Amino acid sequence: MTETVAPVRCLLDAALTRPTGYPVVAPAALPSRDELLAAIAGHLTDTPALIGWARELGDLHASLIPRTVDPWQRANGFDEHAVHAEIADHIAEINSWAVFHLPRNPVARMHTHSLGEVISHVAKTYAEAWWTVLHTATKASTDGDDEELRHEAWFHLGEVWEGYAQLVEDMKSRRVQLPLGWRGVPRTPPSTT
Numbered sequence: 001m002t003e004t005v006a007p008v009r010c011l012l013d014a015a016l017t018r019p020t021g022y023p024v025v026a027p028a029a030l031p032s033r034d035e036l037l038a039a040i041a042g043h044l045t046d047t048p049a050l051i052g053w054a055r056e057l058g059d060l061h062a063s064l065i066p067r068t069v070d071p072w073q074r075a076n077g078f079d080e081h082a083v084h085a086e087i088a089d090h091i092a093e094i095n096s097w098a099v100f101h102l103p104r105n106p107v108a109r110m111h112t113h114s115l116g117e118v119i120s121h122v123a124k125t126y127a128e129a130w131w132t133v134l135h136t137a138t139k140a141s142t143d144g145d146d147e148e149l150r151h152e153a154w155f156h157l158g159e160v161w162e163g164y165a166q167l168v169e170d171m172k173s174r175r176v177q178l179p180l181g182w183r184g185v186p187r188t189p190p191s192t193t
Contacts, residue, residue: 028101033165036119040126050097050119053090057123060087065131088183091116095181105174111167114181122164129157 031039031051038044039051040058060083094116102115113121132153136146170176 030102030115030168030171032168033161036122036164037126037161040123050094053094053097054119054123057087057090057120058127060090061120061124062127062131065127087120091120091181092183094119098178099180102171102178103174104177106177108175108177111176111178113179115178116181118164118167118178122160125157125160129153 028048028050031054035044035051036054039047039054042055042058044051044055064080064083091114095114098115111118133150136149167176171178
């Protein structure tokens with residue numbers, strides 16, 4: 001038994017200390033920032049799965065906004081748990097896609113979010129910015145709160161848009177790698193009793 005322990009320990013040590021990459025089955029390019037926003041907005045059709053998931057994430061995040069700001073909507077039979085579960089499913093699908101289509105550089109710095117989480121964040125920010133613009137007064141109020149809120153929404157979307165573009169460039173130049181991601185703590189559906 002001790003004869004097999006040493007070789008196995010050597011293999012484990014080598015696997016844990018040596019940087020390894022995942023094999024890429026079919027390399028693919030990430031959508032540009034413009035393509036991603038166009039996909040989330042629903043302006044792209046007949047596109048790869050990644051673009052379709054981005055669109056669906058945009059729709060799902062948008063469906064949650066009225067329930068967040070209006071308590072009546074929350075009590076009106078809307079299944080928020082199902083929407084969050086579907087968002088988690090799309091994030092997992094994107095993360096699975098990334099494993100087989102994006103090269104990993106084991107010596108590059110690690111990003112904090114998986115590709116699915118990044119695209120979901122862009123989709124959520126886009127949905128919230130548009131909701132803010134469409135649902136705040138069009139004329140500036142006397143104190144300018146609505147105008148400032150719309151400006152902040154667009155400014156934040158611009159920051160996220162630029163951040164995504166920089167991430168794409170960093171991925172192309174292999175300066176960053178994305179974590180594989182995980183589904184997180186499962187949400188418990190609300191009690192029906």
